[in-house]
Amino acid sequence: MIELTHLQVLSAGLFCIGMYGVLSRRNAVLILLGIELMLNAVNVNLIGFAVFMDPEHALGQIIAIFVITVAAAEVGLAMAIILRLYRSRSSVNVDELNMLKG
Amino acid sequence: MIALVLFYVAAAISIGGALGVVMTRNVVHAALFLLIALIGIAGVYLLVLADFLALVQVLIYGGAIVIVLLFALMLTRLQEFQGSLENPQWPFAAVGSISLFVVMIAAIVSSNKRGAEEPIHTGFRDIGSSLFTQWAIPFEVASILLLIALIGAIVIARVGDEK
Numbered sequence: 001m002i003e004l005t006h007l008q009v010l011s012a013g014l015f016c017i018g019m020y021g022v023l024s025r026r027n028a029v030l031i032l033l034g035i036e037l038m039l040n041a042v043n044v045n046l047i048g049f050a051v052f053m054d055p056e057h058a059l060g061q062i063i064a065i066f067v068i069t070v071a072a073a074e075v076g077l078a079m080a081i082i083l084r085l086y087r088s089r090s091s092v093n094v095d096e097l098n099m100l101k102g
Numbered sequence: 103m104i105a106l107v108l109f110y111v112a113a114a115i116s117i118g119g120a121l122g123v124v125m126t127r128n129v130v131h132a133a134l135f136l137l138i139a140l141i142g143i144a145g146v147y148l149l150v151l152a153d154f155l156a157l158v159q160v161l162i163y164g165g166a167i168v169i170v171l172l173f174a175l176m177l178t179r180l181q182e183f184q185g186s187l188e189n190p191q192w193p194f195a196a197v198g199s200i201s202l203f204v205v206m207i208a209a210i211v212s213s214n215k216r217g218a219e220e221p222i223h224t225g226f227r228d229i230g231s232s233l234f235t236q237w238a239i240p241f242e243v244a245s246i247l248l249l250i251a252l253i254g255a256i257v258i259a260r261v262g263d264e265k
Contacts, residue, residue, distance in 0.1 A: 013120075017199070033171065070247065079171070
C-alpha cells in the first residue's frame with residue numbers, strides 16, 4: 001500500500017528539482033516555473049501528512065488550498081512584473097537586472 | 103497493491119515532468135512539462151484519496167497558472183532565449199540540490215513517522231464546512247489577497263504610463 005514515506009520521498013525529490021531550476025536558470029519565467037514546482041512539493045508533503053496522520057481535521061488539505069491560492073496570486077503578479085520588465089528593458093534575463101544596485 | 107503501482111506511475115510522471123522543466127532548452131516546452139508534472143501530482147492526490155485537492159490542482163494549476171505562464175512566454179518571446187538558459191553557477195546549484203535531497207532522505211528515514219496504514223478519506227463536505235467555519239477568516243483574507251494581486255497586476259502591466 002501507499003505509505004507516508006512514499007509521499008515524503010516524492011515531495012523531497014520535487015522540491016530539490018525545483019530548487020535546482022530556481023538556482024540554475026537565468027530566464028525569469030523559468031525561475032518562476034521552478035518556484036511552482038517547489039510549492040507543489042510542499043503541497044504533496046502537506047497532503048501526505050493530512051491523509052495519513054490527521055484524519056479528523058484534514059488541516060493539511062486546508063493549508064494546501066491556501067498555498068494554491070497564494071501561488072495563483074504570486075504567478076499573476078510575477079507575470080505582470082516580467083511583462084513590464086520586458087517592455088522597459090527588452091530582456092527577462094535576471095543576470096542583467098541590476099537597476100537596484102547603487 | 104494496484105494503488106502502489108499506480109502511485110509509482112504517477113510519481114514517475116511528475117518527477118519526469120519536473121526534470122523536463124529544469125532540463126529542457128525550449129521555454130515553451132518547459133511550461134508544457136510543468137503541466138505534465140502538475141497532472142501527475144493530481145494523480146498522486148487522487149491515489150491518496152485527497153479528491154478535492156486533485157480537482158483544485160487540475161483546475162487552478164493546470165487550467166489557470168500554466169495558461170498564464172504560456173501567455174507570458176508568448177508575449178516575451180525573444181531571440182535571447184536561443185542563447186544559454188543556464189547561469190554559470192549551475193554546477194553549484196546541482197551540488198546543492200542533490201545534497202539537500204540526501205539530507206531530506208536521511209531525515210525521512212530517521213524520523214520514521216508512519217501514521218495510519220491507509221490514507222483516510224476526507225469528503226468535500228468536511229473540507230467545505232471547516233473552510234467556512236473554523237477557517238472563515240483566513241479564507242476571506244485569501245480572497246482579499248487575490249483581489250490585491252489582481253489590481254496590482256493590472257496597475258503594473260498597464261500599457262501607456264512608461265514615462
